[in-house]
Amino acid sequence: MSSLTSASFGLVAAWVVISAPCRADAQSNSDSRLTRLDATTRVAVAAVVDSARKTRLPTEPLVDKALEGARKGADGERIVAAVRSLFSELRTARVALGAGATSDEINAGANALHAGLPMRNLAQLRSAAQHAGRARVTLPLTVVTDLVARGVPIAVTSDIVLSLVRSGLRDADFGLFQRNVRLDIEHGADAATAAQTRARGAILHGGRSSH
């Protein structure tokens, strides 16, 4: 091989070495907080956390879910089931939200999926946010989960939040909308009616409160 060819290969090799992601073989370091769990549960949870780490999903929500279960006195089987379920939801949320989604968005997306939001609606919400120039969907997704938790049917919730996102509603106005709906429900209003009414107002007025 000529010296010139050797130099060329050396150049490419150097480039490859420099440019390749320098990543240590990520061993599964068990989170020390998991020692609160019994051995069997700990092993099962650590395996799920490990899978999440390797697929670059946020691991903290999984550890947190396990610790929550331990704190609430749930048995090992229930904790493992909850962690696995969340793992699946995080994965689905990431697919729907696409590359570029932050950990908080993925987490919020998983919560929304758990609340019953269909995956396609999650993808739609992301798409709508991008078109409306909204950088993050964390807050709208939090609103989805909250409305469902307060009794607004998921289909209605999904339509409402999608409309609010499309209208370009700001974060502060989202917060105001949420508060208004909550107060209306606490005053005895039907959840869906309150949400739809307040949504129309929020879009019209940019979220100005009447409370």
Added chain:
Amino acid sequence: MDRSTDAQIVERVLRGDAELYAELVQRYRDRYARYALHMLGNREDAEEALQDAFTRAYRSLARCEDPERFGAWLFRILVNRCRTMGARRGRRLRTFVSDDLALYEAAEDHPAERNAWREEIERALGRLRPEQREAFLLKYVEELGYDEISRLTGAGVSALKMRVMRACDRLRELLSDVVDDREVREERGLPEVNDARHT
């Protein structure tokens, strides 16, 4: 009942019948899941790569130049996705969980034994160089011809043959302590001895 061809389905999807794409998903998902699973070494990555491949294929469906060979075109996308994912995540120990595979397949006759064997194979596969693993899987598991593999991967036929040969050599080396003694003796032309099955 006549089954629509891939080309017919692609044409209808391109005309707006998106729901019909589900038919293509169902046709190819299982077969290509197998490749993704062996290439990437775990269920989560395999599902993600496959899902990604299907959605990318849908997005760029108008660029499928030969809809009759949609499957091959989709497979090329999947092979590339597996390469990208494999490269991005680096070489790492594949934690192949046999439970995962049990979820995929039909009921096993001897689950414990088979799963142990499977785990050994997957572990050995994981230790091959990616291009060797890719060539081995495409040649022997997906049963493609070298010309087709060459079109799929961009590598020359002689390079591919070398990769396959090296993959076989390496697998033999890695699996030598779990292969049945009897098989090894048969291969080497050695006389029968008392049966001592490796586990």
Added chain:
Amino acid sequence: MWIQRVIAELRRPVRMDDEFDRNVMSVVRSLPRHRYGTWARALRPRTITVRPLLPSVAAVFLLAVALSLGHAIGTLRAARRTRTRSDVAADRAASARVTTRRAVQFVLVAPTARKVQVVGDFNDWDASHDEFRAEHRGGGVWSVTAAVPEGNHRYSFVVDDSLWVVDPTAPRVIDDNYGMPNSALLVEGGDAGR
């Protein structure tokens, strides 16, 4: 031959469940529909497949230059666009090392309580942290202001070490795994969002 056993094992069919199909179709439905049939192909530029360059001097140099350019362009694009998935992992690593915390006030009206604590993912659901123990302000009003990292959180009040109570003024999370719901807290940079 042993290799045949290996191949036979690897050829065993793999079966995906219907959830996979549903997930793919969910994304497909959210994408713009195709409209123009085969005419769309005629209108689109053709894809050109570039085979790997032969190992010659010039080819290797060109490859190195092209890759370097591509790397530089990719780096610039990544800096301009929304973050890549690798940044998600960096998120976690970064948040573990440097967490920006914001003061958040938690308030619960519980006239008959003797003790009120806040537990959540920000304190690993551990009630022993004094900084999250509420003080009685009078008239049944309990409150505590604590530093909470920026981000998305779940939490609850624990009254008298035994009663789990959601924050009535906060958004809810459907946390039905353990039979006790939680409240959501979104702490953003600048102003706390609840």
